[in-house]
Amino acid sequence: MKRTHLPLNALRVYDAAARHLSFTRAADELAVTPAAVGQQIRALEDHLGVVLFRRTSKGLELTGEGEAGLDALREGFLRFEESVAAMQAGQASDRYTFAVPGSFYGEWLGPRLARYQADAPGIAYTVLADENADFTEANLDFAIRLIDGPGELEGMRLTPAKRVCVASPEASDAVRENWIEWPGAALPEDARPSILAGSAGQALTSALAGMGRTVLPLALVERAIERGALTALEEPVESRRAYWLVAPLPQWRSKKVKALVEFLSA
Template structure:
């Protein structure tokens, strides 16, 4: 019999009826009607091709066939319970796997993770570089992404949707800032692109600080620029569509351990 075709609900009913030797008491345990129990037992008997219960003057009795399979069935249910507990144990695990852009980790996330671990010494972190890392492939608990919303994931924004201009001169473009594409030299295609293209906000900041041009950078990263003694290069914060979002699929987002970390990271934000 294929595992995908196991009549698990009927087997659960059979186990309850076998323990009580009563459809009525089994129904009370399972919060169904005695008639529903009888239907499940008859359906299971039809599927297996055996009789499971015999009615006698003393009440229900298990047949030899039913008794022969009962011990293995109950062992199987115990294994199911062990499997569920093992899966739930991940919710109480103290290991967090987090994907985050490198520059955001250095400027914002690292000190907050350190504070959370100081209050919870049992916590361990696995940090993965990159915003778009796949949750399933990397077994992620959380990810930080520079985006205009959580999309299909659950999430919360970290700070406001703002960026600042850093540096001067030609535009430095990066994938998180599509605006310079319309502010480069007049023309179309390659001619309309900024003269300098980099791969992420961290490289945009480094290029601007090196005097290669000017770039839009997320406002949450501006403090790091000021800390380098280059506050004179930072412009005023202006609204934009994107912000840093802390995101996860619904199952991860609902886990107790994830809720605790999210609450700590966003406290006072």
């Protein structure tokens, strides 16, 4: 069944004016001018084909037609408020669904989410491996991507935009001459890769296994360097890309995403 188009903003103004019996006080409540209130009331009267208010020597009064619709209107607004509260409750829930590269999840994000979860028992995570998954189809709250900026999405950079050349300390000098390439790797122009990996995570695994050297985001290998599993073969340098947390504006504004962004940026 086709629903009738309702002038919701005008009805909201009508409710405020009926409660105060004053366009001025209604305007104060709604943060608009009294003239704007008057315009909305006149437009609503034209739409409905009835007169809702009349001016008397005692001030503003509701007409019989104006009084007739108030109870149902206010019940409707109450239902609207309950509906909005229900939707916000879902956004403020303790379940996160997100997409992130597996390697970055293990080396950087996972330990931080564990601390976040420890401070807020009951939080649950659903993790997808495809960071480029469609937000709507996958019902994502956010995604983490190795990119040079958020583009049309809202976002926050999680890590410095730096890269470093690494290899396993167990690898021989000869093996260290083998380059491991992956899409987006900033290898030297004269590098001749002996391994073509499909992702930064596969390149990291290959380097940890002692199969050669590669260039990876600093944030992805910092922990491995600290624990001695990898050796930095040179000082980190500036990079075009970094790991970003990104989301469409509605998800970005949700309470639970705001809370997590605040925690990760602290």
